[in-house]
Amino acid sequence: MRTARWAMEVFVTRRIPAAGLRALSEAGGCTVQQWDSNEPVPRAELLAGVAGKQGLLCLLSDRIDKEVLDAAGSGLKVISTMSVGFDHLALHEIKKRGIRVGYTPDVLTDATAELSVALLLATCRRLPESVEEVKNGGWTTWKPLWMCGYGLSDSIVGILGLGRIGQAVARRLKPFGVKKFLYAGSHPKPEIAAEFQAEFVPITRLAEESDFIVVTCALTPETQGICNKDFFCRMKKNSVFINTSRGAVVNQEDLYNALVNGQIAAAGLDVTTPEPLPTDHPLLSLKNCVILPHIGSATYTTRNTMSVLAANNLLAGLKGEPMPSELLL
Numbered sequence: 001m002r003t004a005r006w007a008m009e010v011f012v013t014r015r016i017p018a019a020g021l022r023a024l025s026e027a028g029g030c031t032v033q034q035w036d037s038n039e040p041v042p043r044a045e046l047l048a049g050v051a052g053k054q055g056l057l058c059l060l061s062d063r064i065d066k067e068v069l070d071a072a073g074s075g076l077k078v079i080s081t082m083s084v085g086f087d088h089l090a091l092h093e094i095k096k097r098g099i100r101v102g103y104t105p106d107v108l109t110d111a112t113a114e115l116s117v118a119l120l121l122a123t124c125r126r127l128p129e130s131v132e133e134v135k136n137g138g139w140t141t142w143k144p145l146w147m148c149g150y151g152l153s154d155s156i157v158g159i160l161g162l163g164r165i166g167q168a169v170a171r172r173l174k175p176f177g178v179k180k181f182l183y184a185g186s187h188p189k190p191e192i193a194a195e196f197q198a199e200f201v202p203i204t205r206l207a208e209e210s211d212f213i214v215v216t217c218a219l220t221p222e223t224q225g226i227c228n229k230d231f232f233c234r235m236k237k238n239s240v241f242i243n244t245s246r247g248a249v250v251n252q253e254d255l256y257n258a259l260v261n262g263q264i265a266a267a268g269l270d271v272t273t274p275e276p277l278p279t280d281h282p283l284l285s286l287k288n289c290v291i292l293p294h295i296g297s298a299t300y301t302t303r304n305t306m307s308v309l310a311a312n313n314l315l316a317g318l319k320g321e322p323m324p325s326e327l328l329l
């Protein structure tokens with residue numbers, strides 16, 4: 001039997017890819033308690049599970065707030081989230097307690113950018129609607145005016161948040177013949193934008209001039225609800241709105257009205273508020289709104305890599321070593 005030089009207890013809030021769990025168990029010295037289910041851990045189980053632990057490996061669907069931190073107690077040293085987003089973590093409270101945080105940027109950039117492009121094309125070329133017409137007999141003949149949508153060729157694409165994923169989206173869209181890229185965000189990034197000759201503009205101009213808008217910014221107090229009535233009213237009537245960041249960046253009621261009133265042509269959302277979106281939600285009744293169940297990073301390889309990175313972040317934090325991807329608070 002291997003004797004551990006350090007003995008730590010961790011709580012894992014969900015069933016994760018085996019590779020991630022293996023990384024934890026092979027490290028030795030780390031006792032894992034896991035909510036071994038595909039469904040979210042009930043709040044009471046989370047509060048009980050985290051009690052007395054030194055490490056917590058969680059997902060973006062777990063709200064890690066003061067209550068959880070209090071339940072964990074003063075021994076909690078590390079929180080490792082298997083996500084690039086960290087809006088589910090009460091960072092102020094976490095920082096106050098001196099807890100380190102790991103996350104999983106970079107490894108999901110390609111998968112998420114790919115999904116963003118897939119969603120954009122599915123939305124602007126009306127793929128779900130078309131598939132449905134084939135199944136329901138709506139496809140009676142080839143019709144010149146039927147199922148027309150909007151193409152990327154010669155278009156203006158606006159990226160809200162030219163971070164890692166926004167850049168990867170622009171890189172993938174460029175070969176489709178995009179005429180011009182605009183981007184908006186907290187500050188200009190001239191070196192990065194040079195690759196796409198992208199122009200930094202105020203968000204109002206992004207809304208007014210873009211044929212396609214792709215939202216890839218992080219959810220922060222500044223970006224919460226930023227895509228609102230004013231934003232959608234400024235957009236062109238034939239423009240398409242895509243969001244693969246976080247649902248709360250969008251005021252969904254305003255988006256619904258924009259889609260119903262023809263203020264914009266269509267929307268594709270991989271993220272909503274809440275998640276899951278209730279099946280009777282008004283947005284789901286619209287043909288010009290394509291909604292996916294938050295699958296941006298969902299490739300087998302990416303999810304495996306994310307789980308291993310999350311495990312390695314946790315282990316490094318527990319040992320007091322530099323993490324492969326630490327969120328600096």
Ligand SMILES: O=CC(=O)O
Binds near residue numbers: 082083108
């Ligand atoms: O949305 C996905 C993530 O934050 O990893």
